[in-house]
Every structure is written in C-alpha cells, then in structure tokens.
Amino acid sequence: MLRIKNGWCILGEKPILQGITTEFKDEAITALIGPSGGGKSTLLKCLSGVLPLDTGEVRSHTDSISLLFQEGALFDSISVIDNVAFPLVQGRVPVATLPKSERTFVEEKCLKILERVGLKEAINKLPGQLSGGMRRRASLARALVTEPEILLLDDPTAGLDPVASSVIMQLIVDVYNEYKPTTIICSHDLRRLLPISEYVLALSDGHIVYDGKRTELGNKAKPELHHFVSCRYDWT
Ligand SMILES: Nc1ncnc2c1ncn2[C@@H]1O[C@H](COP(=O)(O)OP(=O)(O)O)[C@@H](O)[C@H]1O
Numbered sequence: 001m002l003r004i005k006n007g008w009c010i011l012g013e014k015p016i017l018q019g020i021t022t023e024f025k026d027e028a029i030t031a032l033i034g035p036s037g038g039g040k041s042t043l044l045k046c047l048s049g050v051l052p053l054d055t056g057e058v059r060s061h062t063d064s065i066s067l068l069f070q071e072g073a074l075f076d077s078i079s080v081i082d083n084v085a086f087p088l089v090q091g092r093v094p095v096a097t098l099p100k101s102e103r104t105f106v107e108e109k110c111l112k113i114l115e116r117v118g119l120k121e122a123i124n125k126l127p128g129q130l131s132g133g134m135r136r137r138a139s140l141a142r143a144l145v146t147e148p149e150i151l152l153l154d155d156p157t158a159g160l161d162p163v164a165s166s167v168i169m170q171l172i173v174d175v176y177n178e179y180k181p182t183t184i185i186c187s188h189d190l191r192r193l194l195p196i197s198e199y200v201l202a203l204s205d206g207h208i209v210y211d212g213k214r215t216e217l218g219n220k221a222k223p224e225l226h227h228f229v230s231c232r233y234d235w236t
C-alpha cells in the first residue's frame with residue numbers, strides 16, 4: 001500500500017504539488033505522466049521520502065522503497081560495484097573493506113544484479129568511464145539491488161538512444177514480471193511506457209488531471225491531457 005493524502009510541496013515560493021491525493025495499486029505498474037514542470041519528479045521524491053511534504057502525508061506499508069533519480073545520480077568517485085552496493089550497506093563502501101562474511105553476501109547480490117543489467121565486465125570502472133546507457137543500467141542496478149517492494153523510476157530512459165532505451169524498458173518489465181514490485185514510472189517516452197502500464201496518473205501544474213486505468217485514458221482524460229498524450233502516443 002502506498003498512498004498520498006492532500007500532499008502539498010512548496011519549493012522556494014512556488015507550490016509544486018497542490019493537494020495530491022491518490023493510492024497506488026499494489027503490484028501494478030503505474031505510469032506517471034504529464035507536461036514538463038508538472039511536478040512528477042517532485043512527487044516521486046516525496047513518495048520516496050527524500051523530500052518532505054509541507055502538508056499532507058505519505059503512507060506506505062513498507063520502508064522498502066527505491067527511487068531511480070532522473071539522470072541516474074551515480075556517485076562519480078566510486079566504482080560501479082560500490083555504487084550498487086551503497087543502499088545495501090547504508091553507504092559503508094568500498095565493499096572491499098567490509099568484514100569478510102558481509103562482503104561475500106554483498107558482492108554476490110551486487111554481481112547478480114550487475115550481470116542482469118549486462119555490466120559484469122564493468123564492476124570496477126568509475127561511472128565516468130561508462131557510456132550513457134551503461135550508466136543508466138548501473139543506476140537501475142542500484143535501485144533494484146535491495147529488491148524493493150516499491151520501485152520509483154524517474155525518467156529511466158531520458159537522454160538515451162532508442163536501443164539503450166529499449167534495453168532499459170525491457171529490464172524493467174522483466175524485473176516487474178519476476179516479483180511484481182509496486183512500480184511507478186515517469187517517462188517522456190509514452191510509446192514505450194503506456195503499453196506496459198496498467199494504471200496512469202497524470203499531473204499538470206501540481207494537480208492530478210487523470211487517475212485511473214490506462215485503457216480508459218483515451219475516453220476520460222481531460223482535454224488538456226488528451227492533447228498532451230495524443231501528440232506523442234498513437235492509440236491504434
Ligand atoms: N529545488 C527546487 N526549487 C525550486 N523549484 C523547483 C525545485 N525543483 C523543481 N522545481 C520546480 O518545480 C516544478 C516541478 O518540477 P518537477 O517536479 O521536476 O516537474 P516534472 O518532473 O514534472 O518535469 C518546476 O516548475 C520546477 O522548476
């Protein structure tokens with residue numbers, strides 16, 4: 001269970017989230033869509049707890065929540081494996097300095113997910129030595145390594161070429177099918193995102209303009225959203 005009730009978030013002087021109330025469907029993929037600047041990234045940060053609400057509340061049945069930040073946000077000065085291990089060991093990296101018993105466990109977990117995202121050969125590299133697609137896969141590995149019950153993904157394919165974007169989206173779908181984390185994905189790439197999403201939450205100007213099943217979006221969405229979606233998504 002993940003819900004937000006009357007959530008307001010004010011950054012600077014500006015109200016970014018303006019009274020958001022919704023409950024996300026357990027074990028489903030929800031697409032978080034809407035015009036740029038509408039508050040999507042802010043909502044994901046508030047749901048994950050990295051940014052507090054000014055008023056209202058976020059409730060969740062679990063602390064097992066991961067957020068993949070827009071642009072990935074890897075730590076540039078530590079290796080790929082240490083980046084991925086970071087949430088597992090609450091930042092006590094490098095992994096090589098952990099006590100032996102813990103180190104083995106952590107390395108196994110990291111290697112498993114890094115192999116999964118195709119980065120087994122790159123574990124000792126620094127993020128700056130990787131391509132954009134590889135960096136994003138490393139960020140995804142970091143978000144997935146704890147096997148979170150709630151997975152929040154902020155534009156996981158932003159800035160990537162079509163091939164790298166497809167690889168990332170396929171990885172997300174595969175992981176989702178494997179253990180069904182409650183997944184919320186924000187993306188500009190509606191042609192890739194909407195087909196894999198059962199539910200849609202659309203934000204515009206800090207307000208919810210659609211909250212429901214993806215299959216009903218075409219009929220029920222407010223005109224402003226319809227315009228936004230139909231520009232970028234072929235319904236046929
Ligand atoms: N730290 C901040 N301080 C002030 N304004 C911010 C900050 N972060 C985001 N904003 C503003 O909040 C609005 C919503 O941003 P964001 O949540 O990133 O939207 P989206 O992800 O939908 O594009 C934008 O107008 C943005 O300029």
Ligand SMILES: [Mg+2]
Nearest residue numbers: 040041042070
């Ligand atoms: Mg954003």
